[in-house]
Amino acid sequence: MVKRAQIRIQQMVFMIVALLFFFILVGLFFIAYQFRDVSQNFDDLQREQAISFLQVMRNMPEFGYSSKDSRANSVCLDLDKISLIAGRIGEFSALFPVASIKILEAFSTKEIICPAKDCNYYIIYDSGQKNIEEQEIYTCLCSKRSENYIAYDKCVLGRVIVGVVKK
Amino acid sequence: MMPKKSQQEIAGFVLIVTIVMIAGIVFLVISARRDTNEVSSNDLDNFLISIMGYTTDCVATSAPNYYTFSKLVSGCYNQESCSNLNNQETCVHLNETITKIIGDFIKTRNDITAYRFEILYNSSTELRPLITAIDYGSCTKSKVYSAQEKIKSGDTDLIVIIKICKELRE
Numbered sequence: 001m002v003k004r005a006q007i008r009i010q011q012m013v014f015m016i017v018a019l020l021f022f023f024i025l026v027g028l029f030f031i032a033y034q035f036r037d038v039s040q041n042f043d044d045l046q047r048e049q050a051i052s053f054l055q056v057m058r059n060m061p062e063f064g065y066s067s068k069d070s071r072a073n074s075v076c077l078d079l080d081k082i083s084l085i086a087g088r089i090g091e092f093s094a095l096f097p098v099a100s101i102k103i104l105e106a107f108s109t110k111e112i113i114c115p116a117k118d119c120n121y122y123i124i125y126d127s128g129q130k131n132i133e134e135q136e137i138y139t140c141l142c143s144k145r146s147e148n149y150i151a152y153d154k155c156v157l158g159r160v161i162v163g164v165v166k167k
Numbered sequence: 168m169m170p171k172k173s174q175q176e177i178a179g180f181v182l183i184v185t186i187v188m189i190a191g192i193v194f195l196v197i198s199a200r201r202d203t204n205e206v207s208s209n210d211l212d213n214f215l216i217s218i219m220g221y222t223t224d225c226v227a228t229s230a231p232n233y234y235t236f237s238k239l240v241s242g243c244y245n246q247e248s249c250s251n252l253n254n255q256e257t258c259v260h261l262n263e264t265i266t267k268i269i270g271d272f273i274k275t276r277n278d279i280t281a282y283r284f285e286i287l288y289n290s291s292t293e294l295r296p297l298i299t300a301i302d303y304g305s306c307t308k309s310k311v312y313s314a315q316e317k318i319k320s321g322d323t324d325l326i327v328i329i330k331i332c333k334e335l336r337e
Contacts, residue, residue: 015180023187107267152231155222
């Protein structure tokens, strides 16, 4: 009688352990599935952070473009101001919550650092930190040009490269 | 013959396993469906808005009256031509410009496996394509991101849509 009861208890323990293992496996599978996108989401979040910084830059009078075209006003950066301000941020660097800001005219075959002739790569600010991850965001870079003695807005595509310290 | 009690235990175990399996399958189906949906992307929105302000090489009437990309789309809808490019049709120039821009864009993003660019306009009841959609690559095992911009041309709304496929990391 006692032996039979022991066997029943053993059976029950075996079943409970088996069920426990089963649920652990299901749980692990579920967690692995849920965390599959975490790395991708982390990248996306960093990019979102860089984009919100770009919005801040666009609204700063030091970078924003003013023209009669309202679309260019709200989304573009002023290339003339950028070329003047590049590398001269100095003591105002505390205003920027990022490790570096570089602006590159998109689709240029060769990167020429400004100031130089036909340059297209503006280093606005670089804290010199090594442990950074760079995020690129597209924007339009506008400048005033003239042709036939008439001024017009010339906007090209550009990439703002924002460096964020790795955590 | 097996005792009745053990039969009940086995039946109970089978029932539990079946319930868990059904729950698992339901969860997998819901997750798989969620992955194929398009998601809007601020990054892509930003890219599309920037393209709209881009100054093209096409001159409307006389230099320096260059079309911006958004004006070129309106020009294409109104069947205008570029006065400086041997009267090239604006739609042809639009096609060339956007192919170059997106081609260069995906060169800088190696996780993009495919893209689709299209411009639609509303014709009384339905949306019709203004130009032939530009497609590249195939979209499998990827997340689809999309963005769209509306341009007004008179009473007509022109809708510029871009979709990209980003490869999912394992």
